Amino acid sequence: MPDPLRTAQQLSLSLLESCGETQGTLTATRLARALAMLDHETEQAYSLWLIENLGPDPALLAASIDQWMKRPNAVHASQLSIRAEPRRQELLRRLNAAPGGTRHLVAWRARLLREIAQCPALAPLEADLRHLLASWFNRGFLTLRPITWDSPARLLERLIEHEAVHTIADWSDLRGRTEGDRRCYGFFHPALPDTPLIFVEVALTDQISCAIAPLLDHPPSRTTPDRPSTAIFYSISNCEPGLRGLQFGNFLIKQIVADLKAEYPSLSVFATLSPIPGLVRWLDAGGRNLAHDGDDPRRLCALYLTGVQPDGTPGKPRDPVAAFHLGNGAELWRINSDADMSAKGLAQSAGMMVNYLYRAQDLVANHERFSAHGEVARSPEVDALIAATAAPARRWTLPWVKTNLI
Structure with missing residues (x-):
C-alpha cells in the first residue's frame, strides 16, 4: 500500500517541475486529493517537510545577498527578493490551480493557526499561506452582496454557524435579522462563492441604540421605516478562520455606509453597538x-x-x-x-x-x-x-461584576 506521506512529497516535487498548464493542473489536482486524505499527524509531518526541504536555495540566496552588499541597487534588490522566496510558496500557488484549491489552502491555514502553539516550527508555512492569501483576497477581488431571507439555504446556514457576537437561536431568529428594518451584508470572493468571508448585521432605526435586546427582538409587525435616520451596525463576524488577520471589516463597513446612503438618503447617522469582549x-x-x-x-x-x-x-x-x-x-x-x-x-x-x-x-x-x-x-x-484619571487610585471591588467569570 502506498505511503500517503511519500506520495504527497513526490507529487509536490512533480508539481514544481511541471511546465505545461494542463499537466500542472492535473498534478495539482492529484496533490490536492492526496493531501485531503492525510490524517492530522501525517499532514503535520508533510508541513514540516515543506518547511525543511522547500525553502530558498541557499547558494542562490547567498550569492544574491553578496551582490546586494557589494552593490545595493534596484536590480540586485529585485533579484534578492525573488531568491529569498521559499520554493514552497510557488508550490502553494500551483496547488491553488486545483479545483477547490483555494478552499483547501484556507482550511489548511486554519488548522495551522490552531496547531502553532503546540508546534511553533509550523510558523513559516503559516506565514507563507498568510502572505499568499492576503494577495488573493485583497479588496479588489471582493464583492459586497446583501444577504436576505431569500438567499440560498447553505449560505444562511453559514450565518447561523459563524455568528460570533450574538448567537442566532433558530431560523426564525435569522429571518428577523434579514427582513424589514434589519439588513445583512457580506463580502464574497469568486473562489468561495457560497461563503461570506465576513458579514455585518445592521438595524435601521431613528436613534443610536443603547441596548442590544431591542435590536434582537423581532415582532411580527415590524417594518422598514420610510425615512430612517440611523443605521446601527450591531454584529460583525468572520466565516473563515483561515483568513484570520486579513482585514476586511474596515472596507465592508464603509461600503455598506455608501450603499445604505444611496438607498435611504434620510440616513445621516452611522454607528455601532459593539461588545467589549475583554x-x-x-x-x-x-x-x-x-x-x-x-x-x-x-x-x-x-x-x-x-x-x-x-x-x-x-x-x-x-x-x-x-x-x-x-x-x-x-x-x-x-x-x-x-x-x-x-x-x-x-x-x-x-x-x-x-x-x-x-x-x-x-x-x-x-x-x-x-x-x-x-x-x-x-x-x-x-x-x-476619564477626566479624573490622574487622581490617586485605590483598590476597589466592583459590586456589579463577579471576578474570574472568564
Missing part, C-alpha cells in the same frame, strides 16, 4: 486597581477602551474591537450600562456595550491621528468619564 478579564487582571472613590463603573470601561494610563498619559486601546473601529476612523461616542444582560454579555463586559460613531467627514483625520500618534477620537461624554 473588559472583565482586564478587570480581573488588575484593571480595577485604577478605580477611585465614587467612580462611575463606566469610567474603568473608558480607561480600558482608550488605553489612558493612571496619570493621564495616552495609551493604546486594550480592547481588540475598540482598536478595530478606532483604526477605521470611528469616534468612541458613548458607553452604555446594562446594554447586554445576557450571560455572555455579563461575563465578558459586566453588561456594558459601546457606540462607535462613523462620521464620514472625520474618518480620514481620525484614522491618521490614531495610526500616527495613538490619539483616540472620543466624545465629550467619554472625556468626562
Whole structure:
C-alpha cells in the first residue's frame, strides 16, 4: 500500500517541475486529493517537510545577498527578493490551480493557526499561506452582496454557524435579522462563492441604540421605516478562520455606509453597538486597581477602551474591537450600562456595550491621528468619564461584576 506521506512529497516535487498548464493542473489536482486524505499527524509531518526541504536555495540566496552588499541597487534588490522566496510558496500557488484549491489552502491555514502553539516550527508555512492569501483576497477581488431571507439555504446556514457576537437561536431568529428594518451584508470572493468571508448585521432605526435586546427582538409587525435616520451596525463576524488577520471589516463597513446612503438618503447617522469582549478579564487582571472613590463603573470601561494610563498619559486601546473601529476612523461616542444582560454579555463586559460613531467627514483625520500618534477620537461624554484619571487610585471591588467569570 502506498505511503500517503511519500506520495504527497513526490507529487509536490512533480508539481514544481511541471511546465505545461494542463499537466500542472492535473498534478495539482492529484496533490490536492492526496493531501485531503492525510490524517492530522501525517499532514503535520508533510508541513514540516515543506518547511525543511522547500525553502530558498541557499547558494542562490547567498550569492544574491553578496551582490546586494557589494552593490545595493534596484536590480540586485529585485533579484534578492525573488531568491529569498521559499520554493514552497510557488508550490502553494500551483496547488491553488486545483479545483477547490483555494478552499483547501484556507482550511489548511486554519488548522495551522490552531496547531502553532503546540508546534511553533509550523510558523513559516503559516506565514507563507498568510502572505499568499492576503494577495488573493485583497479588496479588489471582493464583492459586497446583501444577504436576505431569500438567499440560498447553505449560505444562511453559514450565518447561523459563524455568528460570533450574538448567537442566532433558530431560523426564525435569522429571518428577523434579514427582513424589514434589519439588513445583512457580506463580502464574497469568486473562489468561495457560497461563503461570506465576513458579514455585518445592521438595524435601521431613528436613534443610536443603547441596548442590544431591542435590536434582537423581532415582532411580527415590524417594518422598514420610510425615512430612517440611523443605521446601527450591531454584529460583525468572520466565516473563515483561515483568513484570520486579513482585514476586511474596515472596507465592508464603509461600503455598506455608501450603499445604505444611496438607498435611504434620510440616513445621516452611522454607528455601532459593539461588545467589549475583554473588559472583565482586564478587570480581573488588575484593571480595577485604577478605580477611585465614587467612580462611575463606566469610567474603568473608558480607561480600558482608550488605553489612558493612571496619570493621564495616552495609551493604546486594550480592547481588540475598540482598536478595530478606532483604526477605521470611528469616534468612541458613548458607553452604555446594562446594554447586554445576557450571560455572555455579563461575563465578558459586566453588561456594558459601546457606540462607535462613523462620521464620514472625520474618518480620514481620525484614522491618521490614531495610526500616527495613538490619539483616540472620543466624545465629550467619554472625556468626562476619564477626566479624573490622574487622581490617586485605590483598590476597589466592583459590586456589579463577579471576578474570574472568564
